[in-house]
Amino acid sequence: MKTTWKDFLAPLSLVILLFVLWEWIARLIGMTFILPSPIQVLGKLWEIKGILFLVHFPATLLVIVTGLFISVVLGVGLAVWMRASRIAEKTFYPLMISSQTIPIIALAPIFVLWFGYSLWSKVAVTILITFFPIAVNTFDGLRSSSREFKDLLLTMGATKKDLFLKLYVPSAIPHFYSGLKVAVTLSVIGAAIGEWLGAQAGLGYFSRRMMTQFDGAGVFAPIVILSFIGISLFLGVTLLEKITLKWRETE
């Protein structure tokens, strides 16, 4: 099925409706420092675009990109290791699952203690929050091929390496993309939390600073950019998936 502009009609109408509603309520309340209207937020965004786009946007983007990159390397690495070794699987898998019950936000201040206000305290939070979906999805993907395929390749004389490269890895790639999609959206949250807790620059840091100044529109303006980053990253992964997994479109 091809996507056309008609597919966007329903979500777009809903978004517009919500914004109109928001604008209306905000004007009704009339307290900008608590609830700025969308038009006020856009106005603010335009007003402070210089500092937002030249200083804070690059700082946050650096955190996100660094954190995601390390998460992908570590997450895929661990997934491969767990697939290759039963002992590694038995050791790490339960640990990984139970680690998700730890409230990461509560842990985040520790990183500020360890790494100070440097890039790495924010990267650490981002990694902590994005590592899990990548590692678990990739690992499940590496296990997702059926027994019949494995047997068939074995009858062709396949070695362990053949099985891995020709069966496990290709069947894991769609799962990896699913994990990455979740991770890129979470990465924005991770970076923002990290910056909230301690930073000298970044969109999360800026938003918090505006809060202390009771500047409602100033709180929202960087958040608009944050969500824009999240959506762009998500669309980027979707595009990459489309390009690399042509065979899926034929299904």
Place this chain on the structure above:
Amino acid sequence: MSNSALEFKDMSFGYPYENDLFMELNVAVQPGEFVSIIGASGSGKSTLFKLTVGLEEPTRGSIRLDGEKKANRLGHVGYMPQQDLLLPWRSILDNAALPLEIKGVSKKEAHKRIIPLLDEFGLNGTRDKFPSELSGGMRQRVSFLRTVLSGSPILLLDEPFSALDAITKVSMQEWLLQQWEKQGSTIIFITHDVDEALFLADRVFVLTETPIKELKEVTVPLNRPRRLEDLYSADLLEVKKDLMFELRSTIT
């Protein structure tokens, strides 16, 4: 006398914690022969293939290929599974190339060998397509091409046509016989369709009792090349009746 292409010698096997499926079974298949195996579902047909290809090992006795008792049979017998099991992310060309790649042939060399075969297997124009774009009959041809490309002189086909509609099935059977005559390979063909077994094979093996101590064997009284109407000759109907009786006695 030349060696048997495949020979079971006093072979016994049962899955762990289960009753034996085979008990001191002796069977031999000659080079170039076409043998059908027929039996109720669950009677052990697929297991017989798993033993032959080396996915399972007999608990007692031995399995010989071309007279040799190989320690590891994996990679020496061509196996075509019941489902076509084409890798969905590989093009038709790359799916066919899989056994060659595993044997260490370069992708380029493999493609060079396969491209002329595509026509012969009725697959022209499909080389860059993905499996999901092909019909069931086409996919079975790819699966068979892949099995042939394993390079093994002996091919095991496990109910390859059972999922096809009746018309496609008949044309695939005729096509398979042509291919077999051309390749000169030994084929063992599992089916639960008596007509299919008789139409294709020189000999039909029937799996009856459990545990299986011997295979009931029927020689098909037909010459080659076979024609569809041969299935209605008096000789054949007699044999078919016997086979049906054998099979019915297994369902108690």
